[in-house]
Structure formats: C-alpha cells, structure tokens
Amino acid sequence: MSDDLAARLREQGLRLTPQRELILAAVEQLGHATPDEVLAHVRGQVRSVNASTVYRTLEVLEELGLVRHTHLSDRAPTYHSTREHEHVHAVCRSCRAVTSYDTEVVAPLVERLAADGFTVDVGHLAVFGVCADCAGRETGGRGDPT
Amino acid sequence: MSDDLAARLREQGLRLTPQRELILAAVEQLGHATPDEVLAHVRGQVRSVNASTVYRTLEVLEELGLVRHTHLSDRAPTYHSTREHEHVHAVCRSCRAVTSYDTEVVAPLVERLAADGFTVDVGHLAVFGVCADCAGRETGGRGDPT
DNA sequence: TTCAGTGCAAAGCGTTTGCAGGGTG
C-alpha cells in the first residue's frame, strides 16, 4: 500500500511527501475520480493543497504504476487505483452510466492486435454506446460524453 | 455526397451555407482531422471562416450523420466522414501511430455487450497501447496520447 | 545542505457563448 508509495518513490530518487500520500489515498478511496474531485477530497481533510500539485502528483503516481486513468467523458479524465482489478468501462452516451466489465470481454480484441505486435492498454479502454435503459427511452438524457 | 448535405439539412429545417459545404468537404478530403486542421484547410481555400463556425458546423454535421469523431489523443478530437467504412483505431502511445482495423476485431466485444442490451458505438472506439515497432525500442517516443 | 516538491499566479489550449449583422429559403 502506502509502503508501495514510499518504496517506489525511493527507487526513483523521488521524495515522499504528505501531499503524495493524501492524493494516492484519495484516489483509492474515491474509486474513480477526476483531478478536481481528488483536489476537493484532499482539501476536505487538510489545509491548502494546490491543483497543480494534484496534476503533477497524479502524473507521478501513474508513472510509478500506482494509479491509472481513462476518459469517461469529454471533460476531465478519471483516475483509479491499480490495486483494483483491471477492468474495461462501458459508458452510456445518453445517461452517462458507467459499467465495469471484466477484461475478458476484450480478450479476443487483445489477442487479435497482439498478433500484429500491438499491446493493448486494456485498463485505459472506454467503450461508448447506449445502454439498455436508454435504448428504450430513445434519444434519452442530457449531455454527450465524448 | 453534398446532395446528402443539402437534403439532410432541409429535412431538419436547416440551411445550406458555403461554410457548411466547405467544412464537410474538408473533413472528407483530410480523412482524419481536428477542428483546427479543418479550419486551416478551409481558410486555405477561402476568405474568413471562424473557428466557432467550424465547431458549430462539425456538431451539426455529426448530428446529421455525415461525420463522426474519435479521440486519438488527449488533445483535440479528430473528425472523419461517415462515407468511409466504419473502423476501429489503434493508437500507439509511444510513436502516436494510428492504425485502422476492420470492425470485425471488436465483434466479440460488441456481441458480449449487446447481450446486456448495450449498443457499442464502434466508430468511436480508440484502442491505446504500444505498437510492434515501439515495443522493441522500449520506452519509445515522445508525447503520451491518452 | 541539496535539490525535489509545492504553492501561487499567469498563461495556454481547445471549446463555448452572447450578440448583432448578414444571407438563405
């Protein structure tokens, strides 16, 4: 856990700071969160933490392999801990509902591209479309993710 | 072709303007282009055309089903004509190369989600990963398309 | 003591919006 953080940072000659611990903890607690949500969460617990620090830290954490991100909307990306099982997201363009699927659903795709030497980043995959509920209501909901 | 444009616009009580024709033509010629590239292309042929017009027009054209967009980078989206065969994009995170695949590569995925009532927007799908070339050179290239 | 990390403020990029004039149907 956070030991991972300390260890991995050390390996890279990077430093362990309270902000880094807090931001990693926030991502783990929130499940899926945008930089802004992470910022809000962290600020809820502590004094001043800056947005730039959140961005810079999420980048570091991603390089260390502790968090990952996907794009579930055309706005800010969402980050999640790599301690979760890797999964694929299905996003309804109409109601914006996000469903997680086991990576097995893309196994054939992954194998097919692997045959060409292409290694798919499964955890980053977001599949857009229309969910069962919205298919009924026709041209449903609000906005328009991606 | 452009007849499509005129016809579809009429159906919706919308108007045919030179800008709309030019922008659609630009997307068809460019293959895959960002709003900015479309703007540059259109300006290359004609006088003043405004960025907002490009955005508004691409939105209209997409609603009319004449163009589609995907996200091949974490920057601007890329638009393409729906007259092309529908395809899936594989984007190398290292060298940014984009390869188009026939939609059959995602058929199993599409069927699996369809079983849950989820209709996948195949044309929008972008698969990120590392291509064969870059897998060799290890930690390759430049930027980092998300 | 050193140099990575942080906060702050400003800038950057892509996109959106309000408004008044212009052109299509």
Next chain:
DNA sequence: CACCCTGCAAACGCTTTGCACTGAA
C-alpha cells in the same frame, strides 16, 4: 421578410508552466 447562420470577442474549463520558497533525505 423571417429566422437561421456567421463572425467577433469575451469567457470558460481543464491543464501546464515559471518561479521563488519549503522541506525531505
């Protein structure tokens, strides 16, 4: 001649960057 569309300019949301100070090792 009604009303959609456009250009313009300002605003916006998210992210990045430069810089001087702070604090981890």
